[in-house]
Amino acid sequence: MKLRQSFLSALTLVLASTFVNAQDAAALTGPGLPSRKPAVTTDGLERLISRSKLLAHAEQFFSFAQLSNGNRAFGSKGHEATIQYIKRLLDRTGYYDVEFQTFTYPYAESRSQLTVDGKDLLTQAFTYSPGGDVTAPIAIVSNVGCEASDYPTLTGKIALIKRGDCDFGLKVAYAGGAGASGAIIYTNVDTAPSGGTLGQPSRPEGPYVPSAxxxxxxxxxxxSRINAGEEVVASIHATAISEDRSTSNVIATTKQGDRDNIIVAGAHSDSVPAGPGLNDDGSGSMGILEVALNLAKFKVKNAVRFIWWSAEEFGLVGSEYYVEHLSDEERQKIALYLNFDMIASPNAGFFVFDGDGNATDIPGPAGSEVIETLYRGYFDSHNIRTGSAVFGGSSDYQPFVDVGIPSGGLMTGAGGLKTAEGAEWWGGEAGVAYDRCYHQLCDNLENLFVDAWERNSKAIAYSIATYAQGIEGIPRTPRPPTRTLRVSKLSYEQRLHLTCDHDDDAA
Ligand SMILES: [Zn+2]
Known part of the structure; x- marks a missing residue:
């Protein structure tokens, strides 16, 4: 490998020196001359992945979020700018067939602002919370507000309810039923509130009211202020959007390479409505983008297809759409799928998807264990310990897993807490979320842990270079003709929750 590498470098040098200027030299590895490009190698591709280029993309992604209220939720201006940017850079290489796969899906967004004593509090909104402006004194609800009897008459009041024991929607409906003009729920643990949902209206307990x-x-x-006899007046400013939105997956396939053995790598291009999504999943999107742009300097044996999924945050909508619309023949041609969703978490762990299922009891389709071994070997060789990520259905690998395509991938952790062992292995803080800005406004440029991001992007390069040259060990046996995707059986509501932290659901 080393020998071949230096031979190629020498060859490139010799050839380059026959050109008059740097621009001509660049043309050697540019578009239009695929036959003269060197065959891709793991070292060759990995070496081209640089943090400065990743960060330059990140600046762009962040600026796109500023086009639409600080987020890149599917179908928003910020998201549209994201996918146009990705397509433009790929088109420029001339190396890919790039297409938009467009679909329509219902979008729902709620925003809430809570102001007390002229101060805006850190507030999250619940999906399906109605819009409206309410100013009223706060009244305390007994216990955790899971029984109608916990609610006094609340006419002209805003109900204050503790989280826990029953779902958010029941509490807000009871508050509405008791005559409250608004409802505030506060967390029962010492972590920032993240998004949640009230569940689709209507409910027998009462009408939903603007909530925070x-x-x-x-x-x-x-x-404590109310119990001391003080009147605390709060203002809730809530807005709600509900509309059908058209959006697109970006699909880029190398023009060269064997299209009967396609290597697919994916990341989702959309963010949650709550924030710019620089780690989730800007990091994966930019990671595969940088690998794709650099792969264009090489020759591949197998075709490589990079896909940026849309509407992942509404329940794997883009990836489901893609897999569902594959013909049996096309599905058979996909050799394997690699998923990268959150690879720069600020308190990062290094997690490899558990292909053989020996750590999580949920194996991927046959061949997934080969992908797992590849990544574990990669991190071992860099003296980085690896944890196991579970094929639990919360990202875009799931539709591929459902139809029997060998799958794998990497992630650095979401809202879960880093263990003491994890802190020993990877540094960072035990007892703190891998990404404390998960699904929040603060998932911005400062939230990216660039060391982890660069390492994982290099690992992506390593895997793409490996599989672009051969898929030894990955079975190419005919896949079962299953067409049923797990996600298709879920309601809109359940899907929306797929990508949430499940500890946010009720308790
Ligand atoms: Zn994600």
Whole structure:
């Protein structure tokens, strides 16, 4: 490998020196001359992945979010700018067939602002919370507000309710039923509130009212003031959007390479409505983009297809659409799928998808264990320990897994807490979320842990270079003719929750 590498470098040098200027030299590895490009090698591709280029993309992604209220949710201006940017850079290489695969899906977004004493509090909104402006004194609801009897008459009041024991929607409906003009729920643990949903209206307990989700400390501060006899007046400013949106997956396939053995790598291009999504999943999107742009300097044996999924955050909508629309023949031609969703978490762990299922009891389709071994070997060789990520259905690998395509991938962790062992292995803080800005406004440029991001992007390059040259060990046996994707059986509501932290659901 080393020998071949230096031979190729020498060859490139000799050839380059026959050109008059640097521009001509660049043309040697540019578009239009695929036959003269060197065959891709793991070292060759990995070496081209640089943090400065990743960061330059990140600046762009962040600026796109500013086009639409600070987020890149599917179908928004910020998201549209994201996918146009990806397509433009890929088109420029001349190396890929790039297409938009367009579909329509219902979009729902709620925003809430809570203001007390002229101060805006850290607030999250619940999906299906109605829009409206309410100003009223806060009244405390007993217990955790899971029984109608916990609610006094609340006419002209905003109900203050503790999280836990039953779902958010029941609490807000009870508050509405008791006559409240608004409802505030505060967390029962010491973590920032993340998004949640009230569940689709309507409910027998009462009407939904404008609502807000706040931190435990803020809720408890109100309670002590009220218990001391003070009147605390709050204002809720809530907006709600519900509309069908058209959006697209970006699909880029190398013009060269064997299209009967396609290597597919994916990341989702959309963010949650709550924030710019630089780690989730800007990091994966930019990671595969940088690998794709550099792969264009090489020759491949197998075709490589990079896909940027849309509407992942609404329940794997883009990846489901793609897999569902593959013919049996096309499905058979996909050799394997690699998923990269969150690869730059600020308190990162290094997780490899558990292809053989020996750590999580959920194996991927046959061949997935080969992908797992490749990544574990990669990190071993860089003296980085690896944890196991589970094929639990919360990202775009799932439709591929469902139809029997060998799958794998990497991630650095979402809202879960890093263990003591994890902190020993990877540094960072035990007992703190891998990404404390998961699905929040603060998933911005500062939230990217560039060391982890660069390492994982290099690991992507390593895997793409490996499989672009051969898929030894990956079975190419005919796949079962299953067409049923797990995600298709879920309701809109359940799908929306697929990509949430499940500890946010009710308790
Ligand atoms: Zn994600």
């Amino acid at each position: 989700f706040i931190h435990k400390a803020d809720g408890e501060a109100f309670i």
